Amino acid sequence: MKLPFQLLALALLLAIVPWIGYRQISEMESRLIDAQVRALQITASSVARALREQDELFAKIPLRDRVEPGRDLYADALGQKPVLDGKDDEWAQMLEQSPRYGKEHIIEILSAFADDSLEFRLATGVFDDALYVFVRVLDDRVVYREVNSISVHRNDNVQMVIVGPGKEIRRYTIATIQPGEATAFLVAARDQGARALATEPRIRATWLATENGYNVEVRIPRDLVESSVGFAVSDVDNQETRALIATIGTSNVFRPEEIGTLLIPSRTLEDRLRRIVGPDSNIRILDGHGRVIAETGNLIDASGIWADLSDDSGDGLPGPVYRMLQPVYDLFMPHSDATILSERRPLDIGGHQITVVAEQNTNGVARVQRQTVAHLMSASLLLFAAGGLALYGAGWIISRRISRLGRQIEGAVDAQGRVRQGLPASSRSDEIGDLSRRFTDVVDRLRQYNTYLEDMSRRLAHELRTPVSVIRSSLDNLSMETPAGDSNVFLDRANEGVNRLANILNSMTEATRLEQSLDATDLEIFDLAGVLRGCVKGYELAWQDRQFSLSIEAEPVKVNGIPDLIAQMLDKLVSNAVEFSPPDSTIRIRLTAEDEAVVRVINDGPSLPAGMEERLFDSMVSVRDGVKSTGSHLGLGLYIARIVAEFHGGDIGAGNREDAQGVIVTVRLPIMRIIGQ
Amino acid sequence: MTRKIAIVEDEPAIRENYADILRKQGYEVSTCGNRDEAQAAMEDDLPDLAIIDIGLGDEIDGGFALCQWLRRRSTSLPIIFLSARDSDFDIVSGLRMGADDYLTKDISLPHLVARIAALFRRMEVMDASEPSTDVIRQGRLEVDSQRILCRWNGKPVDLTLTEFWMVHALAKHPGHVKSRDQLMQDSRIVVDDATITSHIKRIRKKFQQIDTGFDCIETVYGMGYRWVEDKQAS
Numbered sequence: 001m002k003l004p005f006q007l008l009a010l011a012l013l014l015a016i017v018p019w020i021g022y023r024q025i026s027e028m029e030s031r032l033i034d035a036q037v038r039a040l041q042i043t044a045s046s047v048a049r050a051l052r053e054q055d056e057l058f059a060k061i062p063l064r065d066r067v068e069p070g071r072d073l074y075a076d077a078l079g080q081k082p083v084l085d086g087k088d089d090e091w092a093q094m095l096e097q098s099p100r101y102g103k104e105h106i107i108e109i110l111s112a113f114a115d116d117s118l119e120f121r122l123a124t125g126v127f128d129d130a131l132y133v134f135v136r137v138l139d140d141r142v143v144y145r146e147v148n149s150i151s152v153h154r155n156d157n158v159q160m161v162i163v164g165p166g167k168e169i170r171r172y173t174i175a176t177i178q179p180g181e182a183t184a185f186l187v188a189a190r191d192q193g194a195r196a197l198a199t200e201p202r203i204r205a206t207w208l209a210t211e212n213g214y215n216v217e218v219r220i221p222r223d224l225v226e227s228s229v230g231f232a233v234s235d236v237d238n239q240e241t242r243a244l245i246a247t248i249g250t251s252n253v254f255r256p257e258e259i260g261t262l263l264i265p266s267r268t269l270e271d272r273l274r275r276i277v278g279p280d281s282n283i284r285i286l287d288g289h290g291r292v293i294a295e296t297g298n299l300i301d302a303s304g305i306w307a308d309l310s311d312d313s314g315d316g317l318p319g320p321v322y323r324m325l326q327p328v329y330d331l332f333m334p335h336s337d338a339t340i341l342s343e344r345r346p347l348d349i350g351g352h353q354i355t356v357v358a359e360q361n362t363n364g365v366a367r368v369q370r371q372t373v374a375h376l377m378s379a380s381l382l383l384f385a386a387g388g389l390a391l392y393g394a395g396w397i398i399s400r401r402i403s404r405l406g407r408q409i410e411g412a413v414d415a416q417g418r419v420r421q422g423l424p425a426s427s428r429s430d431e432i433g434d435l436s437r438r439f440t441d442v443v444d445r446l447r448q449y450n451t452y453l454e455d456m457s458r459r460l461a462h463e464l465r466t467p468v469s470v471i472r473s474s475l476d477n478l479s480m481e482t483p484a485g486d487s488n489v490f491l492d493r494a495n496e497g498v499n500r501l502a503n504i505l506n507s508m509t510e511a512t513r514l515e516q517s518l519d520a521t522d523l524e525i526f527d528l529a530g531v532l533r534g535c536v537k538g539y540e541l542a543w544q545d546r547q548f549s550l551s552i553e554a555e556p557v558k559v560n561g562i563p564d565l566i567a568q569m570l571d572k573l574v575s576n577a578v579e580f581s582p583p584d585s586t587i588r589i590r591l592t593a594e595d596e597a598v599v600r601v602i603n604d605g606p607s608l609p610a611g612m613e614e615r616l617f618d619s620m621v622s623v624r625d626g627v628k629s630t631g632s633h634l635g636l637g638l639y640i641a642r643i644v645a646e647f648h649g650g651d652i653g654a655g656n657r658e659d660a661q662g663v664i665v666t667v668r669l670p671i672m673r674i675i676g677q
Numbered sequence: 678m679t680r681k682i683a684i685v686e687d688e689p690a691i692r693e694n695y696a697d698i699l700r701k702q703g704y705e706v707s708t709c710g711n712r713d714e715a716q717a718a719m720e721d722d723l724p725d726l727a728i729i730d731i732g733l734g735d736e737i738d739g740g741f742a743l744c745q746w747l748r749r750r751s752t753s754l755p756i757i758f759l760s761a762r763d764s765d766f767d768i769v770s771g772l773r774m775g776a777d778d779y780l781t782k783d784i785s786l787p788h789l790v791a792r793i794a795a796l797f798r799r800m801e802v803m804d805a806s807e808p809s810t811d812v813i814r815q816g817r818l819e820v821d822s823q824r825i826l827c828r829w830n831g832k833p834v835d836l837t838l839t840e841f842w843m844v845h846a847l848a849k850h851p852g853h854v855k856s857r858d859q860l861m862q863d864s865r866i867v868v869d870d871a872t873i874t875s876h877i878k879r880i881r882k883k884f885q886q887i888d889t890g891f892d893c894i895e896t897v898y899g900m901g902y903r904w905v906e907d908k909q910a911s
Binding site (some may be wrong): 211462465466468469471473474477480506509516517530531534535537538541563564566567579626649 | 688691694695697698701761762763764765766781782783785786787856871873874875896897898900901
């Protein structure tokens with residue numbers, strides 16, 4: 001894997017940051033909830049304390065030790081204002097929970113009463129400043145009031161007895177001559193004749209005939225009612241006699257002491273509660289029977305102390321980005337269900353058991369978590385992006401520097417392993433700079449050693465020259481002292497040896513001198529074919545025991561260079577070919593020119609040992625094996641050939657012939673193209 | 678009159694060998710091992726010929742300095758560099774310093790002796806200006822092997838001894854190719870092919886300084902060189 005990607009992979013370690021954050025958030029949840037619970041406890045306690053100190057608030061609330069279902073009524077707070085139309089759809093649920101008032105609730109009976117001939121259900125509710133009462137009566141025969149009748153009781157009717165704020169008892173009877181809007185009549189007490197005294201305009205009622213009876217829906221201003229109320233339904237079945245059959249009631253409406261209670265949530269108490277606690281809690285005050293006396297706030301909005309942090313949108317990010325990242329946030333959101341925190345404080349008011357219930361939802365906590373997750377994710381994503389980018393960039397830079405260093409090192413040494421040039425030392429102070437400087441140092445030392453090696457033959461030759469000339473001059477002196485004609489065989493042999501030694505020394509320095517002279521020589525454009533032709537003529541004279549065949553396939557072949565050097569190179573190649581070929585064999589020299597000029601020297605003879613093709617042209621390399629050596633062979637001839645070929649911008653190579661009967665040496669030289677020709 | 682030869686050479690064995698053989702030839706030889714010694718000895722008494730090594734003890738170019746010093750004292754004193762150094766650079770430098778010849782230490786003593794004799798002969802002939810008997814004429818070329826003198830178009834060409842012998846060998850058989858080996862033999866030096874090539878180049882340049890159209894020395898690639906007939910003259 002490339003270095004930048006390795007570092008990028010390392011950036012994945014940054015993923016541990018959001019993970020830790022996620023863990024923290026999970027832990028945070030319980031702490032937040034703890035804090036909220038404590039705050040809720042304080043709220044509940046302080047509400048309880050405040051209520052205990054202000055028990056006059058409960059004065060008008062009918063607190064009872066004992067509550068008789070059906071008799072003691074409770075007016076629940078209604079969610080919306082009921083339409084006064086007699087239809088029971090708004091009331092259906094409450095009617096189901098209502099007791100069935102039937103024969104067990106008969107408060108007077110005047111004639112034979114069939115068990116199921118009359119029964120009713122009743123629901124009460126409060127909305128705003130009005131008390132709503134809904135009565136659903138099952139009656140087999142509905143008898144309406146006569147048009148001109150004075151009495152309001154000689155027909156089916158609904159009676160109400162209400163104890164007002166001043167403890168005064170008012171009785172109302174609701175009767176109608178036809179379904180629709182019904183009238184509430186204020187009536188006298190029974191012992192005073194039960195006469196209709198007046199109509200009560202403040203009370204409005206609607207009478208609706210139903211399939212098996214009728215519904216009466218009544219709206220009573222709240223200030224008419226304090227805490228006691230009773231409802232009763234009287235049944236008249238005979239249209240002619242209009243005799244009362246029976247009356248069924250929630251309580252005995254005819255006896256003031258038996259009138260049942262009506263518990264209405266107290267608005268004063270609720271106002272008071274609202275002042276004590278804010279809307280961030282749902283506070284309910286329950287009487288001893290679990291009925292709600294007062295309630296403030298609603299559970300949906302009551303998010304407790306975290307409610308004010310409920311700014312859920314934005315999080316400093318642009319809207320679209322936030323929305324785009326929303327799924328990511330959701331992925332990391334702790335998925336806990338919303339819970340309700342509930343705190344109860346029992347309370348004793350005038351000997352009655354009261355309970356303060358304070359409740360809050362944990363939406364606030366969820367919101368805080370959500371916000372934190374959003375913050376965390378945004379920060380993490382930013383960190384990811386920035387960190388990843390930085391690491392990738394750093395990796396890219398480092399890898400680029402390393403590969404550049406690699407290329408430089410590679411370029412410093414050529415294919416033959418010679419140090420071509422020094423390495424530019426990096427000035428950077430880091431490890432890669434260090435590496436570069438060390439390489440520079442190593443290459444430098446290598447180059448010095450290389451130079452030393454390359455110089456060695458020259459220096460050696462130079463150093464040997466002096467003793468050779470000592471020997472030579474001494475021999476010369478000696479031979480001059482020897483009388484003429486008296487040839488001394490030992491002197492001749494010594495002279496021969498010294499001459500050979502001098503030849504060796506010359507050839508040792510030849511390559512170096514050639515290299516040194518190259519720079520100082522002027523180039524000329526010449527015809528390669530002409531040079532070859534001249535050379536081959538010379539070879540025919542020089543080596544009588546070899547045939548030479550020259551084939552020139554293109555002419556002229558213009559080459560920019562030094563013809564003497566090319567001839568010198570060819571000398572080396574041909575003398576090499578002569579040496580490795582059997583006597584009287586033919587040495588073929590071919591010149592072809594396409595993109596470049598190609599000179600091939602082909603000879604019969606043994607094949608090259610495997611692996612020697614490249615090294616053959618190095619200095620001091622010789623592959624002579626079993627070939628009779630006739631002169632001094634330092635392996636410099638082909639090295640000189642290579643120097644010449646490379647000086648002309650070409651290359652040289654050797655290979656075995658396809659028929660394995662000899663060797664081909666190939667020299668490629670660039671052709672000089674004259675513009676316009 | 679016995680001629681005086683000064684040998685300045687830091688290697689005692691070589692110095693003494695040369696001195697011995699030159700004494701046997703009848704020369705009066707004085708030897709020195711370094712530049713200071715040589716300058717002190719030659720300060721008042723200039724020799725008739727000086728043979729100088731380039732590297733003298735610690736001074737790697739001491740011979741060059743000495744050559745310059747001698748040239749300032751006498752423009753006519755023959756100076757021969759005899760050195761183990763055989764690079765083109767050294768040869769060119771040595772000849773530019775005003776040396777009459779540059780020989781490598783490969784040279785055999787008989788050859789050295791012959792060169793010295795030739796140099797002295799040239800001096801004598803120049804002094805005496807007697808008519809010469811051993812002259813080769815090829816077109817505008819005139820090679821006097823007795824005086825070691827070469828003229829082109831009547832103007833003297835300033836050749837070193839080695840160069841002179843090469844021109845002499847080429848001009849003696851015009852049209853015939855002289856291989857490098859033959860040239861070496863004729864000029865009595867032992868050098869490699871490349872040195873012969875650079876000698877030929879220098880010879881051509883020297884002729885071209887007199888006559889820019891000079892092209893009588895032809896390279897026969899792979900074989901050697903030959904003197905071609907001077908077309909203008911014929």
